[in-house]
Amino acid sequence: AVEDRPVRIYTLGRFSVQRSGEALVQKQSRQQRPMELLQALIALGGRDVGVEPLCQALWPDADGDLAKNTFDVTLHRLRRLFAINDLFLLRDHRLTLNSQLAWVDVWLFERLVNHAERLLSRTAEPAVIRQLARVTERLLSLYQGNFLERESANVWSLTLRERLRSKLLRHILDHGQVWERLGEWERAIRFYRKGLEID
Numbered sequence: 001a002v003e004d005r006p007v008r009i010y011t012l013g014r015f016s017v018q019r020s021g022e023a024l025v026q027k028q029s030r031q032q033r034p035m036e037l038l039q040a041l042i043a044l045g046g047r048d049v050g051v052e053p054l055c056q057a058l059w060p061d062a063d064g065d066l067a068k069n070t071f072d073v074t075l076h077r078l079r080r081l082f083a084i085n086d087l088f089l090l091r092d093h094r095l096t097l098n099s100q101l102a103w104v105d106v107w108l109f110e111r112l113v114n115h116a117e118r119l120l121s122r123t124a125e126p127a128v129i130r131q132l133a134r135v136t137e138r139l140l141s142l143y144q145g146n147f148l149e150r151e152s153a154n155v156w157s158l159t160l161r162e163r164l165r166s167k168l169l170r171h172i173l174d175h176g177q178v179w180e181r182l183g184e185w186e187r188a189i190r191f192y193r194k195g196l197e198i199d
Helices: 029-043 051-058 064-082 105-120 126-142 155-181 185-198
Strands: 007-010 016-019 088-091 094-097 102-104
Touching: 029 051, 029 064, 029 094, 029 155, 051 064, 051 094, 064 088, 102 105, 105 126, 105 155, 126 155, 155 185
Parallel strands: 007 102
Antiparallel strands: 007 016, 088 094
16 A cells, blocks of 8 residues: 555656655755666656666766766765665665655556456456456546656656556456446447546
């Protein structure tokens, strides 16, 4: 559950970070780089992300040593900003955002989409249809906009942004076809309209 993790990170639509229920406000420009490191870490998967790909994403013009030093300083600032032990784990030149301590909307979104895909293969069962409808409502309420859409566009964020958007549109189309098959035309139309809004 969201409540049992001290950190919540919202990336779908507006970018927002909460620590222990309080918004972590980016007061100074010094915090901008650490937050970009956090965003890039999530965009590149959030778990076991190599330091080198992170450096290439954030400091493409810096050479190896300079990029590594900049990474070390930025990670130190990021850890100080959150002040939660083991939130960012660095092992064997790989960085992980600890999912025991952080909830990320993108991670939940991906789990829900995968769950919905499994349900779509069993829509002959009425109970599954109801469950699918609930999962889809959660998906649509979670998806408040494209991944980091209000942040400056970066190559490293666009790949995930497009993948999530495509997954949601494909799900809406597949779910709409389920309602069509059941003769629930108004529900199908509502889904297709939502898809058009997103597209």
